[in-house]
Amino acid sequence: MSANASTIFALSSGRPPAAIAVVRVSGPHAGAALKALIGRVPEPRRAALARVRDPKSREVIDEALVLWFPGPHSETGEDVVEIQLHGGHAVIAGVLDALAALDGCRMAEPGEFTRRAFENGRLDLTEVEGLADLIAAETPAQRRQAYRQLKGLIGDRAEAWRQHLIAALALVEARIDFSDEADVPENLIEPALRAARQLRDEIAASLADGGRGERLRDGLVVAIAGPPNAGKSTLLNRLARREAAIVSPYPGTTRDVIEVHLDLAGYPVTLLDTAGIRDGDDPVEQEGVRRARARAATADLVLWVTDISSDGGAADEAAAKVAHAEIWWLRNKIDLKPAAAICRSESQSMNGINRSFAISAASGAGMGDLIEALATHSKEYFATTESALVTRARHRRALEETVAALDRALSQCDSTREELIAEDLRSAATILGRLTGRVDVEDILDVIFREFCIGK
Numbered sequence: 001m002s003a004n005a006s007t008i009f010a011l012s013s014g015r016p017p018a019a020i021a022v023v024r025v026s027g028p029h030a031g032a033a034l035k036a037l038i039g040r041v042p043e044p045r046r047a048a049l050a051r052v053r054d055p056k057s058r059e060v061i062d063e064a065l066v067l068w069f070p071g072p073h074s075e076t077g078e079d080v081v082e083i084q085l086h087g088g089h090a091v092i093a094g095v096l097d098a099l100a101a102l103d104g105c106r107m108a109e110p111g112e113f114t115r116r117a118f119e120n121g122r123l124d125l126t127e128v129e130g131l132a133d134l135i136a137a138e139t140p141a142q143r144r145q146a147y148r149q150l151k152g153l154i155g156d157r158a159e160a161w162r163q164h165l166i167a168a169l170a171l172v173e174a175r176i177d178f179s180d181e182a183d184v185p186e187n188l189i190e191p192a193l194r195a196a197r198q199l200r201d202e203i204a205a206s207l208a209d210g211g212r213g214e215r216l217r218d219g220l221v222v223a224i225a226g227p228p229n230a231g232k233s234t235l236l237n238r239l240a241r242r243e244a245a246i247v248s249p250y251p252g253t254t255r256d257v258i259e260v261h262l263d264l265a266g267y268p269v270t271l272l273d274t275a276g277i278r279d280g281d282d283p284v285e286q287e288g289v290r291r292a293r294a295r296a297a298t299a300d301l302v303l304w305v306t307d308i309s310s311d312g313g314a315a316d317e318a319a320a321k322v323a324h325a326e327i328w329w330l331r332n333k334i335d336l337k338p339a340a341a342i343c344r345s346e347s348q349s350m351n352g353i354n355r356s357f358a359i360s361a362a363s364g365a366g367m368g369d370l371i372e373a374l375a376t377h378s379k380e381y382f383a384t385t386e387s388a389l390v391t392r393a394r395h396r397r398a399l400e401e402t403v404a405a406l407d408r409a410l411s412q413c414d415s416t417r418e419e420l421i422a423e424d425l426r427s428a429a430t431i432l433g434r435l436t437g438r439v440d441v442e443d444i445l446d447v448i449f450r451e452f453c454i455g456k
């Protein structure tokens with residue numbers, strides 16, 4: 001248990017005004033705070049209707065639903081109170097002010113409730129990250145992945161691996177400590193190394209997932225790029241189904257990168273509209289072009305938009321210069337050309353461009369095919385995310401370091417070097433312990449908990 005002397009409180013629900021606001025209190029004074037506000041402490045884990053009064057003036061602030069969760073069986077592991085108020089500004093301010101005036105109570109910092117849950121062993125670090133991802137999830141697939149992580153998918157696995165490692169380490173250490181004694185078997189190192197190899201292979205297999213989990217967490221990044229006035233912003237607006245970007249007949253309208261988040265067939269897609277790429281003297285436009293190139297260079301897919309009348313070879317060359325990923329050529333404004341003049345085979349001799357579409361971003365013609373292709377592409381990009389274990393670079397790094405430490409242990413071909421083998425197994429176990437937050441992780445905690453808002 002943590003020894004937090006202070007009791008924290010915060011508004012845990014969204015921005016007021018709203019129908020309901022949830023204020024949470026956690027810490028040793030939570031029960032006393034509840035008594036000060038409603039005059040009693042209700043039955044644990046049962047909703048109770050109560051008048052909430054200002055403890056000083058005795059004025060009724062609101063009538064609320066109150067829940068009492070005595071520790072350690074609460075979300076934070078401490079005594080917790082949850083008050084469901086009417087979600088008006090003045091009601092919330094009245095209750096928060098009343099709590100602030102109580103002894104030992106103070107406003108919570110961002111993520112502090114979750115941090116206490118971690119410190120009290122209610123969540124491990126990967127579960128904390130899963131919770132952050134669940135709150136941030138924008139699509140069903142992200143939500144499912146975050147929920148699996150919150151429920152301990154990687155945390156439990158890492159802890160099981162760590163336990164196996166510790167068991168293997170114990171064999172090696174027994175061999176070291178009792179090497180002089182006759183009744184300690186000689187061949188303790190063999191089974192230890194066998195276990196280490198099996199673990200190594202299992203962890204390495206979980207890393208060979210093509211980065212699926214991280215992909216789903218970050219989303220597919222699609223950049224719309226191309227020459228000025230081609231209709232890039234018009235396309236963004238059509239895909240986003242709102243006027244997110246300014247459209248005008250003047251080339252050079254878009255200067256900054258405009259970012260829109262979409263749910264495409266259940267998968268998260270970040271769509272970027274960029275400045276039209278051309279050489280010019282205007283320093284602001286040139287900065288826009290620089291940003292456009294930079295974003296296109298790191299996107300997972302580039303939609304290279306040109307006017308329908310522009311030449312395929314030139315488009316291919318220009319697109320290939322800015323994009324490193326897959327490029328789709330979108331020949332826009334087909335409404336301006338008679339259908340017979342739209343040649344479909346222009347992409348044949350291209351090396352940079354993977355696919356081409358003829359569309360009208362303005363009228364919507366051809367957009368159905370494009371959207372369908374984008375949805376199929378997202379599905380393939382995210383593949384089957386069902387079992388992705390690794391969802392963050394932090395996890396990947398830790399597991400890679402574990403594999404490296406195990407490789408070092410296994411490369412001690414001379415099994416008489418027990419000390420060295422023990423050292424490598426120990427460091428592998430420590431790295432796995434850091435993944436779940438069981439050993440010295442102070443330095444990364446602040447980074448992780450800052451992802452949360454106040455009240456979580």
Ligand SMILES: Nc1nc2c(ncn2[C@@H]2O[C@H](COP(=O)(O)OP(=O)(O)OP(=O)(O)O)[C@@H](O)[C@H]2O)c(=O)[nH]1
Pocket residue numbers: 227228229230231232233234235246247248249250251252253254255274275276277332333334335336359360361362363
């Ligand atoms: N006829 C027709 N006009 C279009 C189409 N798409 C865009 N336009 C027009 O083309 C002009 C430029 O459109 P934008 O979407 O601003 O082009 P952009 O590529 O974002 O231009 P920059 O931001 O300057 O690089 C506007 O007048 C649009 O209305 C289309 O499919 N058909």
Ligand SMILES: [Mg+2]
Pocket residue numbers: 232233234245246247253254273274275276
């Ligand atoms: Mg634009």
